[in-house]
Amino acid sequence: MIATLTRDKLLFFAVIFVIVQIGLAVFAPLIAGDPFAQIMASRMQGPSADNLLGTDQLGRDVFARILFGYRTSLLTSGTAVLLALLVGGSLGMLAAFYRGWFDRIVMRLMDVLFAFPIMLLAIGIIAVLGPNAFSAAIAIGIVYVPIFARLLRGPSLVICESEYVMGARAIGASDVRIVFSHLLPNLASVILVQASLLLSAAILVEASLSFLGLGAQPPIPSLGQMLAEGRNFLLLSPWPAVFSGFAILFLSFGFNLLGDALRDTLDPRLRGQEQ
């Protein structure tokens, strides 16, 4: 593990980059000040020693709001990807495992979900559930379900046909045992790579949604919402908009690079292929 990391500089960089950002989110209360405190006397200030990244239109510390925005972003996107993995991944694996009509129905359903433009389906789901961070997580999760289902079905079919699974069946292994001790371990690297890439995409979708006012609602700090607010005061002070945009970029970039580098390391055959 450590050897791999030092050999592959890009992967090493990606891991550090992601860990630092997750760390900033987790330890936000220790690192930054109060993201809600409004100091009217110092509104829309540029970066300074007191306010590392300046202040917003209500005199709130942009640095603190970005770190707490990281939390909202990671929590929402993380929940979404986990939901997609659990639901979509299980559906894909079970479809491959049981085949027949179950497989056909599930994959048809996935075709239908996949037919919607991602952002549009997410917006539709939020319209039904009401705009908040939780709805955004559910919406992004549902949108990504067919991606995991399709991704895991193919390799699962191959594994289920393989001799060692046949062998396991012959000695009387149960379905559950086959899934957990043969299917899942073999799919782990595919899952890890895709989860990281999807997390990167989910961070962007979440930011777009909260930019549109369909994600986390004020006063909860979120990066997209900061950008939307900052945009209204752009001519007076561009800092909140500029920094919150960089924050979204760094977060999404980190996970995409991580997924990309992981793909090379875990499966050299896939080197250079696209998502």
Place this chain on the structure above:
Amino acid sequence: MIRAGRLLDLAIVLFGVSIIVFAMIRLIPGDAVAIMLGANTEITPERIAELESRIGLDRPLVTQYIDWISGVVTGDLGTSLWTGRPVAAEIGANLWPTLQLTFMSVLVGAVLAVPIGCFMAEARGKTADVLVRIGAIAGLTIPSFWLGIVAIFLLSRWLPGFSSLGYVPFFEDPLENLQRMALPVIVLALPMLANLSRLVRSAMLDALGQDYIRTARSKGAGRRRIVYRHALRNALIPFITSVGVATGYLLGGAIVIEQVFAIPGLGQLVLGAISERNYPLVQATILVMTTAFVMVNFVVDILYAFIDPRITQK
């Protein structure tokens, strides 16, 4: 070229999409009608009953679906809740900006990706690989709405006369139209361009390593001919599919970009409809945009079989 099986697939997907869109209003937790009313008026039992029968929520589900879908097929998408105008007319009024934005972005992204990808394929080696990779990932993960905002801000400083906001119909003033579309198109096309040019590069590198390239080389074909005639043709196969898929991202992305550039398109329509809880309008817009996306991918599938004769049917 179009087999019956493919048409059946298309029909099943469209049917499924219509069921999901139809189910939307019925899935709203709580009393959907009261929620819809709550946006604009006081809620009374009479008003609830009136709206319920207007949308048809008081009839059996199957009847509701059949009524709705037979309207949709004949172009009747229902009436907008608060304006009373036909939904089809509201969509029609907002359709062109979104279509133009999406179409131009697909065009810019796809057309530029081929030469950029080919160019990047010539640069091989470790450093080039890493640079291409980081560049492509950066292009893919840069929030396009942020890029749009920053671009508007910078242009307002450097080129105060350049109007980048709003929409002017093409046939009213083509130059003004193109000027205002320039920024949104570039911003929206960038992630697609990043993704596609990287795809073209890897497909080219792949194709250049094949036996038929060696054959072409050995019979003395020029470098240019090898790249564009032999390799590119084969590299285009995965490219075409990706363009189809990317159209969906762009349709979705257009919703956000329209907000940034104040373009009165379908994005504004659907977001406005959500905020005033005008669900029939939300439903219809989602249905129209998704159907368009499904049709684009259907055409791409046919093109695919056309370019690659090996694939006649899955």
